[in-house]
Amino acid sequence: MTVEKRNTKDELGKAISDRLVAEIVAAQSDRGVAHVVLTGGSMGGLSLQSLPDATGVDWSSVHFWWGDERFVPAGSPDRNDMEADQSALSALPVPAENIHRVAGPDEVADAEAAAAAYSAAIRAPKPGDGVFDVVMLGMGPDGHVASLFPHHPAQRTENAIAIPVHDSPKPPPDRVSLTFECLNRSRQVWLLVAGAEKADSVAAAHAPDADRWDVPAAGVHGQHDTIWWLDDAAAAKLPDG
Numbered sequence: 001m002t003v004e005k006r007n008t009k010d011e012l013g014k015a016i017s018d019r020l021v022a023e024i025v026a027a028q029s030d031r032g033v034a035h036v037v038l039t040g041g042s043m044g045g046l047s048l049q050s051l052p053d054a055t056g057v058d059w060s061s062v063h064f065w066w067g068d069e070r071f072v073p074a075g076s077p078d079r080n081d082m083e084a085d086q087s088a089l090s091a092l093p094v095p096a097e098n099i100h101r102v103a104g105p106d107e108v109a110d111a112e113a114a115a116a117a118y119s120a121a122i123r124a125p126k127p128g129d130g131v132f133d134v135v136m137l138g139m140g141p142d143g144h145v146a147s148l149f150p151h152h153p154a155q156r157t158e159n160a161i162a163i164p165v166h167d168s169p170k171p172p173p174d175r176v177s178l179t180f181e182c183l184n185r186s187r188q189v190w191l192l193v194a195g196a197e198k199a200d201s202v203a204a205a206h207a208p209d210a211d212r213w214d215v216p217a218a219g220v221h222g223q224h225d226t227i228w229w230l231d232d233a234a235a236a237k238l239p240d241g
């Protein structure tokens with residue numbers, strides 16, 4: 001586990017985005033393809049800012065996914081994928097079929113169907129063994145990641161890739177989320193966290209006895225690395241913060 005700290009949220013966003021470019025280049029050099037999981041929230045947009053000016057990336061073999069999605073219609077400003085579209089994503093020459101969005105109620109009957117379709121897309125044979133190279137996750141002040149919320153029964157679903165989430169404590173109530181099991185198969189998991197309102201949950205997630213049931217962010221780990229990207233305010237309550 002690594003902590004990458006920057007003074008401000010803007011500096012943090014730039015550092016994340018520059019590193020993301022480097023990881024995409026490295027994944028393509030090793031395996032010919034890069035699979036990146038994007039996050040919504042304000043860090044989602046900041047994390048993509050360096051991509052339009054990146055050199056050395058073969059955009060035809062970059063795939064973008066999302067860690068969770070709100071089950072609202074395509075194009076709704078409430079969707080996580082709109083954050084990415086409104087920042088850098090729509091400017092990149094990535095083939096449309098490489099952008100793997102979660103279906104909304106305008107396309108499928110319910111969040112169950114959306115989760116099943118998303119799971120099938122992730123499971124589909126592809127270079128890189130279907131493992132994500134980099135998963136970026138925002139964290140809520142309550143310590144939630146993707147749509148895995150504290151004390152919510154969806155957290156406990158086993159043997160699944162993507163799951164429907166109902167009765168989300170944060171609106172909208174219906175969502176689709178990757179599971180801990182799926183997230184934790186990834187090469188790298190990055191937690192992108194800025195702001196004083198996150199400091200308690202950051203500290204709780206780093207406590208030696210942290211339990212993902214209470215602080216879901218404590219339950220995500222990359223196979224190769226787990227990076228906590230923090231601004232000073234979010235890191236303030238860590239022992240060495």
Ligand code: 6PG
Pocket residue numbers: 039040041042043044068070080137138139140141144145146170171192194
């Ligand atoms: C959601 C949000 C949420 C968000 C975090 C962090 O699905 O309701 O996307 O999970 O990612 O709350 O958001 P910020 O980075 O903006 O604080």
